[in-house]
Amino acid sequence: MARNGEARAKILAAADDLFATRGYDAVSMRDVAAGAGVAKAAVFYYFDGKDALYAAVLDGYYRAHEAALADALARDGDLRARLHAVVDAYVDFAADNVRYARMVQRKIAGGGGDLSVVRQNLGLLLRGVESALGDAVPARGPLAARHFFVTLSGAVLNYFTYAPALEGAWDGDPLSPEGIAERRAHLHWLVDTLLAALP
Amino acid sequence: MARNGEARAKILAAADDLFATRGYDAVSMRDVAAGAGVAKAAVFYYFDGKDALYAAVLDGYYRAHEAALADALARDGDLRARLHAVVDAYVDFAADNVRYARMVQRKIAGGGGDLSVVRQNLGLLLRGVESALGDAVPARGPLAARHFFVTLSGAVLNYFTYAPALEGAWDGDPLSPEGIAERRAHLHWLVDTLLAALP
DNA sequence: TCAGAGTTTGACCGCTCGGTCAAACCGATC
DNA sequence: GATCGGTTTGACCGAGCGGTCAAACTCTGA
Structure with missing residues (x-):
């Protein structure tokens, strides 16, 4: 998945969906990772934490x-x-x-x-x-x-x-x-x- | 503190303060109890959980x-x-x-x-x-x-x-x-x- | 004085959270 | 084939969460 920023984009899209429908606090980094089809650690690899995401x-x-x-x-x-x-x-x-x-x-x-x-x-x-x-x-x-x-x-x-x-x-x-x-x-x-x- | 609803009122006031300034998710029942000067279990005694509070x-x-x-x-x-x-x-x-x-x-x-x-x-x-x-x-x-x-x-x-x-x-x-x-x-x-x- | 209902408490439980880490993986370059 | 930097992963951590519980306290009425 290294090609261009595919993983990053998928994470961002999943986070967008989740934050918008559930709100900041009700979304966990595990949710985002699952939504993006990616390991949780990958989310932290691309973003400096939940706030930054x-x-x-x-x-x-x-x-x-x-x-x-x-x-x-x-x-x-x-x-x-x-x-x-x-x-x-x-x-x-x-x-x-x-x-x-x-x-x-x-x-x-x-x-x-x-x-x-x-x-x-x-x-x-x-x-x-x-x-x-x-x-x-x-x-x-x-x-x-x-x-x-x-x-x-x-x-x-x-x-x-x-x-x-x-x-x-x-x-x-x-x-x-x-x-x-x-x-x-x-x-x-x-x-x-x-x-x-x-x- | 059994006299009338003193404890209940104090809990409600503390919850009011906290929810309004920090928002639902950012407030814990421990915070409410501390703010009311009461044990956490007392909050659950008077209210049927966080949502009800x-x-x-x-x-x-x-x-x-x-x-x-x-x-x-x-x-x-x-x-x-x-x-x-x-x-x-x-x-x-x-x-x-x-x-x-x-x-x-x-x-x-x-x-x-x-x-x-x-x-x-x-x-x-x-x-x-x-x-x-x-x-x-x-x-x-x-x-x-x-x-x-x-x-x-x-x-x-x-x-x-x-x-x-x-x-x-x-x-x-x-x-x-x-x-x-x-x-x-x-x-x-x-x-x-x-x-x-x-x- | 004692029994009993109504309060209050601290210890405790299972769970999920945000975040870390070392190891494994992968595609290019030599 | 060895190496190497960027990527991906699962296992793990400490902390805090909502909620429960049995024991202790307090007040009242007989």
Whole structure:
């Protein structure tokens, strides 16, 4: 299995699956090894321990998320079009990687641990929204960009994390294409409404 | 220590502290016992295991949250005033019990486990927002009450859960009285803006 | 004073955890 | 065929986990 990084990739994929569906603490290195079809010691050969493995998984998601967002931010158009693109990128990414939304929320809400990776990524997103909003918004106070960032990113992410707990209250599966399309429409309406109300 | 439920109360308080700050998996029954100043076996005497202990802690919060919200919902006034009251109750409760916001988010994002308690509570909140919005909002589609519920509750809760990860990006402590007041102002503006835009 | 129910305790059990290690394996190079 | 570095493995370690149990303590009512 020495050829290129086959073993490493299999380990990473198994860890991704497991961490996303069960959470950090509920996954053992034995689980990861079994999932990857590899001896436990091999996992430690490729990664410097459980924390490092988890960080590597998260890092992959962050990188992909970052790329998707950078793409949206670089687009031309007026403020409204740019914000729609950002929101769409966020929704698309979360829809394609529901596990990511859960992992991020869990890591943030998880109390202890190294928030540095999360902090760095969140800061990046925040600066993205700040630059998209530009001077349409005051630098300080209740209408500062950072408040819109928290509000918007909560509105996107929470939909996906709440979904399993909303079963029954929703009609139909919130995570079905139709459900997600409806949520996207809500978010677009939200962005339009907020922009129209800005001084 | 047999007098009334003193030992039980001390155990519950210690469990509350520990679960909220460290999370379920990172807390051992030994930790709880030590925190309560009690032998480990006593914890098992009063609670039927770790899961039951955690459920008891969560239940206390849910009860308190439910009461605070019912109070706000029962208030008189027009739609705007009632929604402000609901949001304020939510913010107040989250501010007084930052740990609660974290525990709920973590439980929701946590994948497996018994979501029934969360689901019940979330359903209650949803029906609250639905009844507060009444017929100001369509029953279906992107402007249905449930979308506003997800958006608003995300806007409230995420502020508190993101706070520790936003250090540095924010100036000043997001959880200071001033920070919370500013967030409250943002939420009020949000509610007003959304209401004004409804057909 | 004694019996008995309700508490509290420390010792203990089986198990799984993250992590280590020396030995074996394997494909290339000489 | 010998050598050698990168890879893979199973056996192993100490620690901590959730949970149990019988013995000891404490308070109360007869």
